[in-house]
Amino acid sequence: MTIELASSPGGIRQRQSRIVAACLRAGYAWSQREARPGAMREIARMTGVVMEAVGPGQGPASPMQLVACLRRPLGELVILAGQEPGGADDAITAAILLDGDSLADAAYDLACEYAQQLTTAAETAAWLPSWTRMRAEQVENAAFSALVESGDKDAYTRARRLIVEYPAGDQEELSRQLIATGARCPVRYAPLSADQQYVTADGSWWWPCPACRWPMTVTGEAVRCRYRPHQAIYQAVPGRTGSPPQLLRTGERVPGSVPQARPAKGAVCVDPGVWRYIVVPGASELRIAKDLQRLGADVKLWPEMDTYDLRVIAGPLDRRLDVKEYRSARRLIDDLSSKPPRAVVLLLKSHEHQADLITAALPSVTVITEILLRRHVRLAARRNP
Numbered sequence: 001m002t003i004e005l006a007s008s009p010g011g012i013r014q015r016q017s018r019i020v021a022a023c024l025r026a027g028y029a030w031s032q033r034e035a036r037p038g039a040m041r042e043i044a045r046m047t048g049v050v051m052e053a054v055g056p057g058q059g060p061a062s063p064m065q066l067v068a069c070l071r072r073p074l075g076e077l078v079i080l081a082g083q084e085p086g087g088a089d090d091a092i093t094a095a096i097l098l099d100g101d102s103l104a105d106a107a108y109d110l111a112c113e114y115a116q117q118l119t120t121a122a123e124t125a126a127w128l129p130s131w132t133r134m135r136a137e138q139v140e141n142a143a144f145s146a147l148v149e150s151g152d153k154d155a156y157t158r159a160r161r162l163i164v165e166y167p168a169g170d171q172e173e174l175s176r177q178l179i180a181t182g183a184r185c186p187v188r189y190a191p192l193s194a195d196q197q198y199v200t201a202d203g204s205w206w207w208p209c210p211a212c213r214w215p216m217t218v219t220g221e222a223v224r225c226r227y228r229p230h231q232a233i234y235q236a237v238p239g240r241t242g243s244p245p246q247l248l249r250t251g252e253r254v255p256g257s258v259p260q261a262r263p264a265k266g267a268v269c270v271d272p273g274v275w276r277y278i279v280v281p282g283a284s285e286l287r288i289a290k291d292l293q294r295l296g297a298d299v300k301l302w303p304e305m306d307t308y309d310l311r312v313i314a315g316p317l318d319r320r321l322d323v324k325e326y327r328s329a330r331r332l333i334d335d336l337s338s339k340p341p342r343a344v345v346l347l348l349k350s351h352e353h354q355a356d357l358i359t360a361a362l363p364s365v366t367v368i369t370e371i372l373l374r375r376h377v378r379l380a381a382r383r384n385p
C-alpha cells in the first residue's frame with residue numbers, strides 16, 4: 001500500500017491537479033452563470049476544493065475571490081499547494097482560464113488535460129460538460145463502450161472515423177454519410193450553439209476549422225478554432241447582398257485554405273467533450289495516416305479498438321503507435337507513468353520538444369517523433385517498394 005504524504009512530490013502534484021480541475025469547473029460555471037441557476041453553487045463548491053487543496057489561510061476565501069483568481073495566471077494558485085522538485089508545469093502555470101466573463105481558449109487546450117473526478121460529493125452538477133470533469137479515456141469509453149463490447153473491430157473503426165471526419169455538418173448530409181459508410185454513430189449531434197454562429201441580414205452562418213472541421217467560435221467579427229495549435233484565426237467580413245460572409249486570414253501562420261461559410265440552419269455538431277478528446281486527436285491521427293500512406297506505408301487506424309492508435313507497415317518496418325498531443329508535458333509524463341502505453345509514443349511535429357523530457361523521466365517508454373517516423377517509413381518503403 002502506498003501512503004501519499006501531503007508534502008511528498010506526489011501529494012503536491014495531486015493537490016495541484018485538483019486545483020486546476022476545480023478552477024476549470026469554476027471557470028466554466030462562471031461563463032454559464034446566467035443560463036444555469038446552479039452555477040454559483042458549483043463555484044462555491046469548487047472554492048471549497050481549492051481551499052482544501054491550498055491549506056488554511058491561503059488562496060481564495062470566497063467564490064468571488066476564486067473568480068478573480070481565474071482571471072490571473074493559474075500558477076499563482078497552484079504554487080500555494082507546494083513547490084515541486086524540478087519546478088512547476090510551465091504550461092499550466094501561465095494559463096489564464098477566464099477572459100472577462102468568457103472561458104478562455106486555454107481552458108479547452110490545456111486545463112482539460114487536468115479534468116478529473118474530484119470527490120463524489122463534488123460530482124453533483126450534472127450539467128457540467130464532460131470535458132470539464134472527465135478524462136479523455138472516460139469520454140472515449142462513454143462513446144465507444146457498446147461498440148467495444150460488441151467486439152466488431154470494423155464497426156468500431158468505421159464509427160470512430162465517421163466522428164473524426166464529420167464532427168459537424170448538415171443533418172441531412174450526415175445521414176447520407178451514415179448510410180454511405182454503413183457506420184453506426186455512437187454519439188449525439190446537436191444544433192450549433194450561439195457562439196458558433198455568425199448572424200447577417202441573410203441568416204446565420206458557421207465555418208468548419210480547416211484542421212478539425214468542428215465549428216469555429218465566433219466573437220463579434222473574430223472567428224477562430226478554440227484549439228489553439230490549429231492556428232485557425234480569421235476575421236469575418238459580410239458578403240454582398242444575398243451572398244454568404246467571407247473569412248480573411250489574420251496572421252502569417254494561419255492555414256492556407258480559408259473555409260467557406262455554411263448555413264447554420266439544419267447544421268449539427270458533436271459536443272465539446274467528443275470534439276476535444278476524440279475529434280482533435282483523431283484529426284491528427286488521420287493526417288499522419290494519409291501522409292504515411294503517401295510515402296508508401298500501409299496504415300491501419302485504431303486497429304485493436306482501444307489498445308493503440310496506428311499500425312504502420314512499410315517493408316520490414318512494422319510499428320504500433322500511440323499518438324500523444326498534450327500541451328502539458330508534465331501531464332503527459334504523469335499519465336504515461338500511471339498507464340504505460342502499449343505502443344510506441346508518437347509525438348507530433350508541434351510536440352517534438354517533449355521527447356527528451358519524456359525519455360529522461362520514463363526511460364522504459366519508447367518515443368518517436370513524427371519527422372523521424374516519416375524518415376524511417378520513407379527508407380523502408382524505398383528498400384521494399
Ligand SMILES: [Zn+2]
Binds near residue numbers: 210211212
Ligand atoms: Zn480546429
